[in-house]
Structure formats: structure tokens, C-alpha cells
Amino acid sequence: xxxxxxxxxxxxxxxxxxxxxxxxxxxxxxxxxxxxxxxxxxxxxxxxxxxxxxxxxxxxxx
Amino acid sequence: xxxxxxxxxxxxxxxxxxxxxxxxxxxxxxxxxxxxxxxxxxxxxxxxxxxxxxxxxxxxxxxxxxxxxxxxxxxxxxxxxxxxxxxxxxxxxxxxxxxxxxxxxxxxxxxxxxxxxxxxxxxxxxxxxxxxxxxxxxxxxxxxxxxxxxxxxxxxxxxxxxxxxxxxxxxxxxxxxxxxxxxxxxxxxxxxxxxxxxxxxxxxxxxxxxxxxxxxxxxxxxxxxxxxxxxxxxxxxxxxxxxxxxxxxxxxxxxxxxxxxxxxxxxxxxxxxxxxxxxxxxxxxxxxxxxxxxxxxxxxxxxxxxxxxxxxxxxxxxxxxxxxxxxxxxxxxxxxxxxxxxxxxxxxxxxxxxxxxxxxxxxxxxxxxxxxxxxxxxxxxxxxxxxxxxxxxxxxxxxxxxxxxxxxxxxxxxxxxxxxxxxxxxxxxxxxxxxxxxxxxxxxxxxxxxxxxxxxxxxxxxxxxxxxxxxxxxxxxxxxxxxxxxxxxxxxxxxxxxxxxxxxxxxx
Numbered sequence: 004x005x006x007x008x009x010x011x012x013x014x015x016x017x018x019x020x021x022x023x024x025x026x027x028x029x030x031x032x033x034x035x036x037x038x039x040x041x042x043x044x045x046x047x048x049x050x051x052x053x054x055x056x057x058x059x060x061x062x063x064x065x
Numbered sequence: 066x067x068x069x070x071x072x073x074x075x076x077x078x079x080x081x082x083x084x085x086x087x088x089x090x091x092x093x094x095x096x097x098x099x100x101x102x103x104x105x106x107x108x109x110x111x112x113x114x115x116x117x118x119x120x121x122x123x124x125x126x127x128x129x130x131x132x133x134x135x136x137x138x139x140x141x142x143x144x145x146x147x148x149x150x151x152x153x154x155x156x157x158x159x160x161x162x163x164x165x166x167x168x169x170x171x172x173x174x175x176x177x178x179x180x181x182x183x184x185x186x187x188x189x190x191x192x193x194x195x196x197x198x199x200x201x202x203x204x205x206x207x208x209x210x211x212x213x214x215x216x217x218x219x220x221x222x223x224x225x226x227x228x229x230x231x232x233x234x235x236x237x238x239x240x241x242x243x244x245x246x247x248x249x250x251x252x253x254x255x256x257x258x259x260x261x262x263x264x265x266x267x268x269x270x271x272x273x274x275x276x277x278x279x280x281x282x283x284x285x286x287x288x289x290x291x292x293x294x295x296x297x298x299x300x301x302x303x304x305x306x307x308x309x310x311x312x313x314x315x316x317x318x319x320x321x322x323x324x325x326x327x328x329x330x331x332x333x334x335x336x337x338x339x340x341x342x343x344x345x346x347x348x349x350x351x352x353x354x355x356x357x358x359x360x361x362x363x364x365x366x367x368x369x370x371x372x373x374x375x376x377x378x379x380x381x382x383x384x385x386x387x388x389x390x391x392x393x394x395x396x397x398x399x400x401x402x403x404x405x406x407x408x409x410x411x412x413x414x415x416x417x418x419x420x421x422x423x424x425x426x427x428x429x430x431x432x433x434x435x436x437x438x439x440x441x442x443x444x445x446x447x448x449x450x451x452x453x454x455x456x457x458x459x460x461x462x463x464x465x466x467x468x469x470x471x472x473x474x475x476x477x478x479x480x481x482x483x484x485x486x487x488x489x490x491x492x493x494x495x496x497x498x499x500x501x502x503x504x505x506x507x508x509x510x511x512x513x514x515x516x517x518x519x520x521x522x523x524x525x526x527x528x529x530x531x532x533x534x535x536x537x538x539x540x541x542x543x544x545x546x547x548x549x550x551x552x553x554x555x556x557x558x559x560x561x562x563x564x565x566x567x568x569x570x571x572x573x
Contacts, residue, residue, distance in 0.1 A: 019264075020263065020264065020267055023264065023267040023268060023271055023395065024267045024270060024271050026271070026275075027270070027271035027272070027274040027275040028274060030274070030275040030278065031274050031275060031277055031278060031282075033278070037275065040275055040393075041392070041393030041394070041395070042393075044268070044271065044392050044393055044394075044395035044396075045393065045394055045395055047267075047395070048264070048268075048395045048398060051263075051264045052260075052264070055260050055263070055264075056260055059256075059259050059260050
């Protein structure tokens with residue numbers, strides 16, 4: 004994998020993590036419905052697992 | 066499917082079988098000799114291991130149990146902080162330094178100081194309790210799988226002591242998948258944990274934050290008030306004991322005592338480059354046993370509150386239910402993976418423990434046998450209901466032998482005592498270790514049981530007044546148990562080595 008490709012995957016992964024957290028604050032603030040929050044959590048999860056498995060590798064341990 | 070492979074497999078089945086077994090046996094990981102330098106691992110591995118192993122499915126249970134035991138908000142926030150700090154210090158200053166010096170598994174270290182008989186007893190019992198704990202994690206994961214399928218999880222508090230057949234079948238499926246992954250070995254487990262770990266705390270935190278409005282929290286201004294009135298109320302649920310500050314300290318410190326003060330994690334830290342990597346445990350403790358316990362407490366209270374508001378008589382705050390309530394299907398996946406990533410290393414350790422007791426068995430066969438036990442215990446709902454008590458018994462029972470390793474390593478040379486005396490004398494059983502182990506646990510158990518069980522109340526009449534008035538809970542006996550264990554072991558070792566000193570040429 005090229006370093007650019009890896010950076011793109013990492014960016015998507017971190018965006019997934021952000022999508023897994025930020026909407027909860029919007030629900031707390033009354034700016035987002037809980038239903039939409041659930042959808043965004045699912046999207047964040049898919050973004051994380053769909054990309055992190057490619058750049059978090061066994062041979063990078065330690 | 067690759068038909069060519071199928072055809073080859075069919076034509077030479079014995080060769081394929083032989084190769085598979087050889088490959089499985091090649092996963093042997095220096096269990097019985099010090100880890101080679103080329104196998105040592107760095108900070109990232111241990112951070113990932115701790116972060117994933119201690120952000121587990123059982124956090125959904127223990128945080129919930131604290132709510133049900135009626136702790137107050139100050140008990141949770143203050144007590145858990147202190148208890149987790151003590152746990153991290155125990156890993157860093159007690160467990161990791163010994164691990165990087167010796168680089169052996171706990172079992173082979175115990176064998177050197179306690180002899181093979183006690184090692185087999187320790188290993189067999191330790192493997193059984195690890196299977197029980199791994200089973201509780203499979204149980205947690207199963208609650209996540211059954212919920213979307215419309216299969217109700219058993220509500221033990223409401224008298225449902227046996228799960229339904231469909232629930233059991235799903236538990237068997239989940240457990241089998243976990244057992245197969247555990248057979249594949251340490252590095253693959255670490256990789257799996259490393260991918261899952263960063264995402265899980267976000268789900269715990271999100272679920273709790275998004276659930277707060279359903280409890281009436283509108284901002285930081287009224288959080289503390291609502292926390293005391295609706296989450297950690299100080300009033301236990303019907304049938305539950307009351308926990309306070311020191312119970313929270315004790316639970317946080319004790320729940321992994323077999324791993325830190327009990328030295329169980331020398332098996333993991335033998336792969337560490339430096340002893341300072343013991344501080345990696347902070348990632349597990351303060352994310353998993355602090356943040357996640359608090360978040361699961363919020364989720365439990367919010368779920369129960371909403372269910373009662375909807376007219377439910379006996380809300381069942383299973384991990385699957387509260388995660389679904391707080392984070393939807395992402396929460397369900399989180400519960401599933403949280404149980405999975407904890408069950409895997411637990412089952413791995415159980416395999417190591419069983420292997421000492423069954424030296425002629427192959428690793429993969431031992432791990433699969435442990436997996437079967439894990440699956441059976443996963444189908445017992447009482448395990449989750451009493452998880453905090455089970456964890457406390459487990460810690461107090463297995464801690465002493467690890468304490469002996471610590472004392473043997475640091476104190477014995479200073480006292481002029483011979484290290485690894487049992488090994489050097491070729492003893493099959495070290496009686497000082499037996500006295501220290503069973504004596505420590507026996508004393509602590511009797512001091513607890515005399516006020517808990519009517520059949521043990523007679524003990525009070527034989528005790529001096531200060532001991533009969535002493536009413537410690539299991540969680541409050543961490544230090545007494547450790548001190549009793551090392552005192553008995555050291556005094557008995559002094560007697561043993563004075564009576565039978567080693568000849569100079571026998572000393573290694």
C-alpha cells in the first residue's frame with residue numbers, strides 16, 4: 004500500500020471515529036434526533052472497520 | 066470456492082491432516098522457556114492489549130451491577146479512580162519488573178517456587194475459573210446477537226435461571242468462533258484486539274451521552290444532581306447488597322488482582338521490552354474500568370428508567386439491551402466485539418493453564434477443550450448476575466501464589482534465603498507455599514463468611530473481640546489477604562530453609 008493510500012484510509016477511519024462520537028453531543032444538545040444518531044453511529048462503525056483493518060496490520064505491532 | 070484445493074484435499078487427506086496439525090503445533094509460543102529477544106513487543110502491542118481486554122463486554126455488566134448495588138455518584142467517581150490507580154501501580158511496580166527479568170509464564174515461575182503438585186492444582190483451578198470468566202464474556206456477546214433476532218435473554222433477577230434453546234444455540238455458535246480464534250495464537254489475538262480497541266470507547270461514551278437527556282440531564286449544571294437522584298442513587302435494587310466508596314475501590318483494584326499482584330500477567334509481560342510497559346495497563350483501567358463502567362451505569366439507569374416509564378414491571382438491563390438503547394446497532398456490534406476481544410485472551414490464558422496440567426496434549430487441543438467449558442458456562446445466567454462476587458473470590462484465591470513470586474524475587478535474597486527453593490531441592494510440593502496460599506484464602510474467607518452465612522456465625526464466638534467486630538466484605542480484603550499470604554510464606558520458608566539448608570554446590 005502506498006503512503007498516500009494509507010493516509011486516505013486513515014483519514015476515513017478517523018472520520019468514522021468522529022462520526023461515532025460527535026452526533027451524541029448533538030443528541031444531548033437537542034439538535035439531532037436519536038434515530039438519525041443511530042444511523043450516523045452505524046456509518047461511523049462501517050467507516051472505521053472498512054478501513055482500519057487495512058492499515059492496522061499485524062507486522063506493525065510494536 | 067477453490068475446487069482445485071477441494072480435489073487435492075480429497076486425494077491426500079492424511080497428508081493434509083498431518084500438515085494442519087503440524088501448523089497448529091508450530092504456534093507453540095515458548096511456553097516452557099524464556100521468550101527469545103526476537104519475540105519481544107513494544108508499547109503499541111501492550112496498549113492495544115490492555116485497551117481492548119479491559120474495554121470488554123463485562124464492563125457493561127459491572128457498571129450495571131454498581132448501579133444495582135446502590136452506590137452513590139461520589140463512590141463511583143472517587144472510588145473507581147483510586148482503585149484503578151492502585152491497579153495500575155500494581156501492574157507497573159509488581160508484575161512487569163518480575164516479568165521482564167524472568168520472561169517465563171506464571172505457571173513455570175510458580176513451579177520453581179511451589180513445586181509441580183501445587184502448580185498443577187493452581188493451573189487446573191485457574192483454567193477452570195478463566196473458562197468461567199470467558200463464558201461470562203460469551204454470554205455478554207450472545208445478548209448482543211439474540212436481541213436483533215428477537216430472542217429474549219434470560220432475566221435472572223426475575224427468576225429465569227435457564228436460557229431458551231435458541232439462545233443456547235446462538236451462545237454455542239459465538240463460543241465456537243471465539244475458541245477457533247484463540248487456537249490461532251497470541252499475535253493474531255493482538256492484531257484483532259488492536260483493530261477493535263480504538264472504536265469501542267467511542268461507542269460507550271456516545272451511548273451514555275446520548276442517553277442522558279432521557280434521564281432529564283440538560284447540561285453539566287444538573288448532571289451531578291440527576292446522577293445522584295436517578296443513576297447512582299445510594300439505594301440498592303431489591304435483593305442487592307449496598308456498596309459504598311471502599312467497595313468501588315476494592316472492586317476496581319481486586320477485579321484484576323490475579324493479573325497484577327497475583328502476577329498472572331507475567332505471562333503477557335514476558336513479551337515486553339521494558340518493565341515500564343506495565344504502565345500501559347492505565348489504558349485498560351481508566352478507559353475500561355473507569356469510563357466504561359461509568360458509561361454503562363448511565364446506560365443501565367437510562368434503560369431501566371425508560372422501560373419503567375413504558376410500563377415494564379421487570380426491566381432486564383442486559384448488555385445487549387442497554388447498548389441497543391444507547392447506540393443502536395453500533396452498540397450491539399460493540400457488545401459483541403467487546404465480549405469477543407476479552408474472551409479471546411482469557412481463553413488463551415486458560416489454554417496455557419491447562420497445558421501445564423496436561424503436558425502431553427497439544428496446544429490447540431487444550432485450547433479447544435477450554436473452549437467447550439467456556440461455552441457451557443456461557444449458558445448459565447447466574448454467572449453474570451453474581452459476576453462481581455465471582456471476580457472477588459477469583460482474585461483472593463489466586464493472588465497468593467503470585468505474591469510468593471514477588472517475595473521470592475525481591476525479598477528472599479535480602480533475607481539470605483534461597484530463591485526457587487522447591488526447584489533447587491527437587492521438591493514436588495513446597496509446604497510454605499501451601500500454608501501461605503490456603504491459609505491466606507481460608508482466613509479471609511472465614512472473616513467474610515462469619516457475617517454472611519448463618520452456618521458460619523459460630524466462628525464469632527471463638528474469635529477475639531476485635532476480629533468478631535471486624536466485618537469485611539470480600540472487596541475490602543485485598544491488602545489483608547496479600548499481607549497474610551506473604552507473612553505465612555516467608556515465616557514458613559525461614560523455618561523450612563533453616564531445617565533443611567541447601568548445600569553450597571546445590572545453589573544455582
